[in-house]
Amino acid sequence: MPAIGPPKGPPGDDRGCTVLHVDMDAFYASVELRTRPELRGLPVIVGGGGSRGVVLSATYEARASGVHSAMPMARARRLCPQAVVISPDHSAYAEVSHGVMEVFRSISPLVEPISLDEAFLDVRGAARRLGGPRQVGEWIRATVEDEQGITCSVGVATTKFVAKLASARCKPDGLLVVPAERVVAFLHPLPVGALWGVGEKTEEVLHKLGLHTVGDIANTPLSTLQRALGNGVGSHLHALSWGRDERRVTPLEPDKSVGAEETFPVDIDDPEVIHRELLRLSERTAARLRAKHHVGRTVSIKVRFSDFTTITRSRTLKEATDVGREVYETAVSLFDALGLERARLRLVGVRVEGIVDAAEAPRQLLLGEKDSGWREAEQAVDRAALRFGAGAVRPAALVRRDAPPGPTSGTA
């Protein structure tokens, strides 16, 4: 169906469809295949190397065996023993992502990245010049494949969430336009789980109400949905089921929190090891704050026990900080206050919330209060890391006296 030139009216009427959702196909796996073309056509899984990893990305050949992302690696290997397993290379994905986002921004300044591998675009300004939203989508698909060697899928619609569903329906390597007058017909046959915001739990509640399709939701009284799911979720889903979605494409949403967490290879009950881990995570979190010129006021920790139950504890400081030592001292005090008696932990995490720009944060040194000098010390470490590489300088507690620098083993 070669529709060349600016289309006026049908077929595939894309007038008013100014929202594009672009989604890379099997992103991490596709990036790996660029440098290993001999693996094309084979089941390939990118996933965490350790015993406790999950699938991050899988080629369509692997998906044919039932493998999907977020699945435990152990299960994926069992489902697809012949799969080639690759451990992730995050910097490579970030680099490709950057290139792809640049392609988007060459079309329109209204680009809202959702993650490394997907973004919304508002092309209302560019559509006329380039021949309409469908042509813009096709141009993006061709250019991304040309420049980056990976394929993507594009949904074109009048709202964000319909565009997102459209890209999911035409995967892989496809494009789908959902004209305004076809939105309801497109939505209503879909299963409830297709809606953004309906996960495992919500889906179960809906099924118990006998609701299985988006159309079922649309024909259920708002009050019933709100009683079952809460006012917020209930009215949200009802609006979506009729194609109503007011959210605009907004580039540059500021960060609200940054954090770091780690699952241990085996459960840990040694408080000394856990303290050392909290120090690493605090330093990493604070370094990322400083790199972005951000400070934050609330420090929270996360503790996951061996049975997977998870708790969080948080404390709000008098002033926002980007100092690792301060984050660490707060984190340790929160952790010690739990009073755990050698409970077996599978994960700890540190997060800083309530983030604002460092420039606009009040940072007056209260009279008589010592500036401990950690900030300056850590900034010096940042500069050294820039010149000599991360890990060139590290807190004494993280340096093993009996071993060269490197990932700590977790055992003393």
Add this chain to the structure above:
DNA sequence: TCTGGGGTCCTTTTGCCC
């Protein structure tokens, strides 16, 4: 089948102040 790491958003609970 044994569940990552990065986040956002929403709801409920709690403590505090008036």
Add this chain to the structure above:
DNA sequence: TCTGGGGCAAAAGGACCC
């Protein structure tokens, strides 16, 4: 003085997304 409740911010938990 006791009690109630509105309003608020912080804390905690949980669902969800990629």
